[in-house]
Amino acid sequence: MAELHEACGVFGIYAPGVDVARITFFGLYALQHRGQESAGITTGDGRELRTFKSMGLVVQVFNEEELSFLKGHVAIGHTRYSTTGASKMCNAQPIVVESSLGELALGHNGNLVNTVSLAEQLEESGERLETSTDSEVIARTIATAPGLDWQTRIQNSLPRFQGAYSLVMATPNALYAARDPLGVRPLCVGRLNGGWVVASETCALDTVGATFVREVEPGELLVVDENGLRSIPAVESTNRALCIFEFIYFARPDSSIDGRLVYQARQEMGRHLAREYPVDADLVIPVPDSAIPAATGYAQESGIPFGEGLIKNRYIGRTFIQPDQRLRQVGVRLKFNPLPQVLEGKRVVVVDDSIVRGTTTPPVVSLLRKAGAREVHMRICAPPMRFPCYLGVDTARKSELIASSMSVEEIRKHIGADSLGYLSLEGLLASAGMHRSHYCRACFTGIYPVPVQLEMDKLVLEV
Numbered sequence: 001m002a003e004l005h006e007a008c009g010v011f012g013i014y015a016p017g018v019d020v021a022r023i024t025f026f027g028l029y030a031l032q033h034r035g036q037e038s039a040g041i042t043t044g045d046g047r048e049l050r051t052f053k054s055m056g057l058v059v060q061v062f063n064e065e066e067l068s069f070l071k072g073h074v075a076i077g078h079t080r081y082s083t084t085g086a087s088k089m090c091n092a093q094p095i096v097v098e099s100s101l102g103e104l105a106l107g108h109n110g111n112l113v114n115t116v117s118l119a120e121q122l123e124e125s126g127e128r129l130e131t132s133t134d135s136e137v138i139a140r141t142i143a144t145a146p147g148l149d150w151q152t153r154i155q156n157s158l159p160r161f162q163g164a165y166s167l168v169m170a171t172p173n174a175l176y177a178a179r180d181p182l183g184v185r186p187l188c189v190g191r192l193n194g195g196w197v198v199a200s201e202t203c204a205l206d207t208v209g210a211t212f213v214r215e216v217e218p219g220e221l222l223v224v225d226e227n228g229l230r231s232i233p234a235v236e237s238t239n240r241a242l243c244i245f246e247f248i249y250f251a252r253p254d255s256s257i258d259g260r261l262v263y264q265a266r267q268e269m270g271r272h273l274a275r276e277y278p279v280d281a282d283l284v285i286p287v288p289d290s291a292i293p294a295a296t297g298y299a300q301e302s303g304i305p306f307g308e309g310l311i312k313n314r315y316i317g318r319t320f321i322q323p324d325q326r327l328r329q330v331g332v333r334l335k336f337n338p339l340p341q342v343l344e345g346k347r348v349v350v351v352d353d354s355i356v357r358g359t360t361t362p363p364v365v366s367l368l369r370k371a372g373a374r375e376v377h378m379r380i381c382a383p384p385m386r387f388p389c390y391l392g393v394d395t396a397r398k399s400e401l402i403a404s405s406m407s408v409e410e411i412r413k414h415i416g417a418d419s420l421g422y423l424s425l426e427g428l429l430a431s432a433g434m435h436r437s438h439y440c441r442a443c444f445t446g447i448y449p450v451p452v453q454l455e456m457d458k459l460v461l462e463v
Contacts, residue, residue, distance in 0.1 A: 008093075008109040008392075009034035010187070011077040011204055012168035014175040014224040015195025021070035023192070023208050024077040028058045030207035031200055033252060034109070035081035038092035042105035043072035044172040049103045053078075053092040074175050074224075076168040078107035091133045094170070099143035101150060104171055106142070108135035109185045109200055110164030111392040113452050118160065138165065151223055151232070154178065158221065158234045162450055164243075164391035166216075168198055174225040178234060182241035182449050183218030184391050184440060186257050189229075196224045201255040215258060241440035241449035245393060247432045248382050249290050249353045260433045263293045268431035269381040269423055270297025270351060277421030278302060279349060279377045283342070285309035287352040287364060294381045295351035302349075309343045309350075309368065310336045336367065344372035350417075354382045358402030361415040369416075378417040383425045383444045384408065390452040391440065 009031025013020045024041050039061040040053025050070050054061045058079055078093035094105040112118070115134040118141055122129065127140050138161060147153035150171055164184035169176040177198040179187045190197045190210035197210040205212050216222060219237035223230045243250070246257055253263035270293065284304045286295035289312060299306035313335060348368060355361050355378075365376050384403030398404050402411055412420035423431075425444055432439065442448040 008081055008107075009079040009200045009204075010107040010109045010166060010168045010198075011200070012075065012107075012170065012175050012177055012198040013192065013195060014074045015193055015197075016073040018073070018193055018195060019067075020072060020075035021067045023197075024075045025058065025062055025067060027197070027199055027204040027208050028077045028079045030204040030252075031079055032058055034200060034250065035079040037080045038089070039077070039079045040092050040094050040107075041070055041075060041077045042094040042096065042170055043070040044074040044105075044170050044174075045072035046173045048172055049096060049105050049170065051094060051096055051105060053094065055089055055092065072172075074170050074173065076105055076107050076170045076175070078168075090131045091135075093133075093135055095131065095133070095136045095139045097136070097139045097143045099153075101143075101153070102171065104139060104143055104150065104169060106135060106139040107168045108133075108138055109166040109187075109392065110180065111390060112137070112161055112163040112165065113390055113450055114160075114162040138167070142169075150174065150176065151221075154221060155232065155234050166200065174223065176224070177216060177222040179216045179218055179220055181219035181235040181237040182239060182440070183237070184241055184243050184449075186242070186246055186251065186255075187216040189213050189216055189222065196229050198222065201251055201257075203252045203255040206254070212256075239449060240438040241391075242434075242438055243389075243391065243393070244428065244432060244439045244441050245354075245382075245389075245443070248428070250393075253290075253293055258434055258438075265431050265433060266290075266293035266381065267297035267300075268433075269428065270294035270299075270379075271301040272427035272431055273351070273379045273381065273421065273423050274298045274301035276424055276427055277379055277419075279347075279419060281347040281349045281375070281377060283307050283309065283346045284349045284351065287350060288312040288336075289314075290353045291351045291381065294353070295349075298349065298351050298379060304349060307342055309339055309348060309371070309373070310364070311339065312336055336364065338367050338371035340371040343368060345374050346372075347375040347377070348373045349377045349379055351379045351381065353380070354385060355380055355402060355411065355415070356385060357400050358406075358411060358414055365416045375418045376416075377419045378412075378415065378421070380420070380422045382428060383422050384411075385443045387443050387446040389443050390448070391442075391450075393443075 011027035042051040112134040142157040145153040166185040166187040190205040192210035219235040221232040221234035284299040286292040
């Protein structure tokens with residue numbers, strides 16, 4: 001894993017008289033960028049839950065037959081990238097568990113930091129875990145909590161979860177959604193045909209034709225049933241820690257988070273980069289796709305023309321087919337093709353979102369030079385990433401993060417660039433637009449919003 005990998009995408013809907021499975025499919029389709037390992041949908045018709053899930057992309061998992069099977073007026077969906085538990089079928093979501101109140105289905109975006117202790121408590125009480133995910137731990141903790149109804153059990157459980165969670169949950173006749181008190185991962189709510197929709201990002205609301213209402217507040221529990229929507233302050237929120245990488249890389253540029261359009265935030269990052277690291281150059285190009293808005297901002301601020309020097313093969317998604325040795329050697333060409341006629345003899349500013357391990361950037365620089373670029377100046381939309389994330393992003397161990405052991409100059413030499421500039425933390429926070437205390441920036445500073453177990457393994461629950 002040489003790049004950052006997203007968290008997961010969650011979607012939920014309560015809308016009697018509407019084909020909720022089909023709407024959930026398109027909601028997940030809009031959130032595909034957040035996870036490409038598996039996908040699933042659970043529906044409730046007032047009597048029972050029906051679930052279909054499998055490995056692969058959303059369009060690979062579902063067809064008309066599966067969607068016609070998923071009847072009901074309430075649905076939740078999930079598209080996964082693994083942050084706790086391996087990428088295998090038993091860990092696909094939604095997770096469905098039995099209880100004295102009946103079935104509960106759950107989809108989770110985030111990562112708990114007290115998974116092991118919660119799992120041990122469940123096992124001591126006689127519960128048997130069937131997966132290796134913290135999401136099942138969450139679901140079984142709720143299912144076995146005290147309370148005569150699901151709302152009470154969820155309220156009693158949420159304070160026990162430490163870390164990041166944006167949850168969608170379904171019973172046969174109700175939809176529930178919850179966000180951790182730090183608000184690490186985004187979650188929003190909208191209206192559709194008299195019903196209610198919740199989703200990881202506003203782009204999913206736009207895709208299904210829902211009207212954005214507001215963000216789900218940190219520490220809030222939403223209940224949607226035949227009586228409408230109810231908001232319950234479930235966990236006290238005294239501190240905010242939205243993941244800053246939602247703005248840098250994870251979220252789609254057409255999503256809005258806390259009232260800030262991600263596209264505009266990324267453009268502003270490019271403008272700050274141009275002010276902090278100016279250079280004499282002939283062309284500004286992005287590493288597509290996430291760095292395109294920042295590259296346009298850099299070009300606008302610097303007055304250097306914007307162009308495309310790398311073309312991304314947009315049909316290369318996640319694949320389980322490994323390239324042969326010859327294709328391994330061409331490496332980055334599987335993903336990018338350069339434009340020699342554009343690059344020949346040019347001094348090029350290359351804008352990218354991040355450098356994680358430092359394994360993918362050197363081939364990009366080499367590719368540009370072979371295509372004729374005279375100079376290559378790398379500009380990065382984030383400060384050096386020196387610390388791992390334990391709150392829902394699969395980065396790498398600290399020892400594998402190149403900035404944890406190399407200076408900026410050493411990294412420049414390693415990647416083969418003529419110059420290298422990282423956006424300052426101040427410039428990044430100013431670009432995102434909210435108060436600096438509202439963001440988690442632990443991957444840059446090592447200061448985590450909750451106590452974490454250092455070098456915690458994502459496969460900690462694997463047998």
